[in-house]
Amino acid sequence: MMTAPIDFYFEFASPYGYLASTQIDDLAARHGRETAWHPIMLGAVFKQTGARPLVHTPLKGPYLQHDVPRFARLLGVPFTEPPVMPANSLAASRACLWLQGDHPALAKRLPKAIFHAHWGEGRDISLPEQVADVAAALGVERAALLAAVADPAIKQRLKEATAAAIERGVFGSPFVIVEGEGFWGADRLNQVEAWLAQGGW
Amino acid sequence: MMTAPIDFYFEFASPYGYLASTQIDDLAARHGRETAWHPIMLGAVFKQTGARPLVHTPLKGPYLQHDVPRFARLLGVPFTEPPVMPANSLAASRACLWLQGDHPALAKRLPKAIFHAHWGEGRDISLPEQVADVAAALGVERAALLAAVADPAIKQRLKEATAAAIERGVFGSPFVIVEGEGFWGADRLNQVEAWLAQGGW
Numbered sequence: 461m462m463t464a465p466i467d468f469y470f471e472f473a474s475p476y477g478y479l480a481s482t483q484i485d486d487l488a489a490r491h492g493r494e495t496a497w498h499p500i501m502l503g504a505v506f507k508q509t510g511a512r513p514l515v516h517t518p519l520k521g522p523y524l525q526h527d528v529p530r531f532a533r534l535l536g537v538p539f540t541e542p543p544v545m546p547a548n549s550l551a552a553s554r555a556c557l558w559l560q561g562d563h564p565a566l567a568k569r570l571p572k573a574i575f576h577a578h579w580g581e582g583r584d585i586s587l588p589e590q591v592a593d594v595a596a597a598l599g600v601e602r603a604a605l606l607a608a609v610a611d612p613a614i615k616q617r618l619k620e621a622t623a624a625a626i627e628r629g630v631f632g633s634p635f636v637i638v639e640g641e642g643f644w645g646a647d648r649l650n651q652v653e654a655w656l657a658q659g660g661w
Numbered sequence: 662m663m664t665a666p667i668d669f670y671f672e673f674a675s676p677y678g679y680l681a682s683t684q685i686d687d688l689a690a691r692h693g694r695e696t697a698w699h700p701i702m703l704g705a706v707f708k709q710t711g712a713r714p715l716v717h718t719p720l721k722g723p724y725l726q727h728d729v730p731r732f733a734r735l736l737g738v739p740f741t742e743p744p745v746m747p748a749n750s751l752a753a754s755r756a757c758l759w760l761q762g763d764h765p766a767l768a769k770r771l772p773k774a775i776f777h778a779h780w781g782e783g784r785d786i787s788l789p790e791q792v793a794d795v796a797a798a799l800g801v802e803r804a805a806l807l808a809a810v811a812d813p814a815i816k817q818r819l820k821e822a823t824a825a826a827i828e829r830g831v832f833g834s835p836f837v838i839v840e841g842e843g844f845w846g847a848d849r850l851n852q853v854e855a856w857l858a859q860g861g862w
Contacts, residue, residue: 508719518709519832523843530842534852534862631720641731642724647848651735661735 465494466652467637469625470571471502472553473513473546474633475528475539476646478579481572482537483649484636491656497571499553500622502633509631513546531646540582547578550618551588551609555595557617558608569598666695667853668838670826671772672703673754674714674747675834676729676740677847679780682773683738684850685837692857698772700754701823703834710832714747732847741783748779751819752789752810756796758818759809770799 468484470477488495506512514524525541532539552574560567577583577594585591588609592602608614625635629642636643636652639660643652654661669685671678689696707713715725726742733740753775761768778784778795786792789810793803809815826836830843837844837853840861844853855862 505720509721510713510718512711517711519706519827519830520710523830523832523845526843527845530862531852534855626720629720629724631724642727644724644728645846645848647846647852650851651732651848654735661731 463493464639465496466656467498467628468495469498469500469630469633469635469637470575471500471633472549472571472574472578472585474502475524475579476531477633478575479528479531479535479537479646480634480636480649481575482535483646484634485568487649487653487656490653493656495568497556497568498621498625499549499556499571499618500625500630500633501550501553501618504619504622505626505631508626511631515545538576538580540580542578542582543584544586547584548586551591552578552585554609554611554614554618555588555591555605557621558605558611558614559595559600561617562608563600566598566600570595570600573598664694665840666697667857668699668829669696670699670701670831670834670836670838671776672701672834673750673772673775673779673786675703676725676780677732678834679776680729680732680736680738680847681835681837681850682776683736684847685835686769688850688854688857691854694857696769698757698769699822699826700750700757700772700819701826701831701834702751702754702819705820705823706827706832709827712832716746739777739781741781743779743783744785745787748785749787752792753779753786755810755812755815755819756789756792756806758822759806759812759815760801762818763809764801767799767801771796771801774799 466488470481485495514520529539556571559570573594574585574591578585583590588606592605595605596602632644634646638652638655641655667689671682686696715721730740757772760771774795775786775792779786784791789807793806796806797803833845835847839853839856842856
């Protein structure tokens, strides 16, 4: 029987999206499942919910700056504070959508590499050239990527993907949907795993 | 050696505060620790963070209404949607602070009973009379409680307790502080437990 993939929605500027990105494929594999990675523009979502980036929120900002490195240590994954938070993730997200269409074999390797460059190594992934550097290390042609992230059709695809995510109830990063059940937050992956292990509860 | 209690901050109108309230004492006891329960006025905190009740937030509201009963089922605790959300928790919180001063043996039983009445049984705990009903079942004199929740000194105590919580970085419910480390959310109790088990990481 074909089982639908686990949908993994994320925003590159979200540190909790990064933390989840280091776990979700292994988690899915432990239950014989595939994942589908969906970059979204969280800014567009925040316009609907009235939220703003956590890092700019009183009290929550300092919490996040302490919590994210602590959470990364617990998971045993690298963390380096990027120079700009939140980064502009448009080029990174568009590059991923382009690869999903034209180079599916690389489509998951690129977002993992971008997340690692940004949150693991502290590189600023706001500029298209920097996304192209990350992609080039995976064998993606720089010129093709730079053309793609400026392509109106790709820009439109990201808008539509974000609208479709909102339509499904996605409002944060990371957001996982499994068997129609949504789970928000890197700290809910244990519930995603319990859902898979028990077939719901 | 005397070890400081684990600080458990909560708002009665918060369903995630309720979920955590059913777990925190057992969790602490597994590690030989005590807890200190701190009701706060989350509305005062939200004025600083710009947050608003989740239940009134687009996208997050529907998520919460699905997530809370699902989370309660996972924990095996009762859940009944209250008639008013968010409830006005002033009388409930003041009653707890009053007991902490005058009847410490009951000080933890009352908040547990109020949480259970509100989120387990779906009773509206907004009115002082309803808080008095819950407290009366524990042997607290109704008239004394009703006088206490109208006492300016008790009102001031709650304001000061909330200000002190904000000063410590508390901005949500539940919020646990252990060895100076803050953990926000019912979905972080597993990290609180890991912190206790490992002595940090």
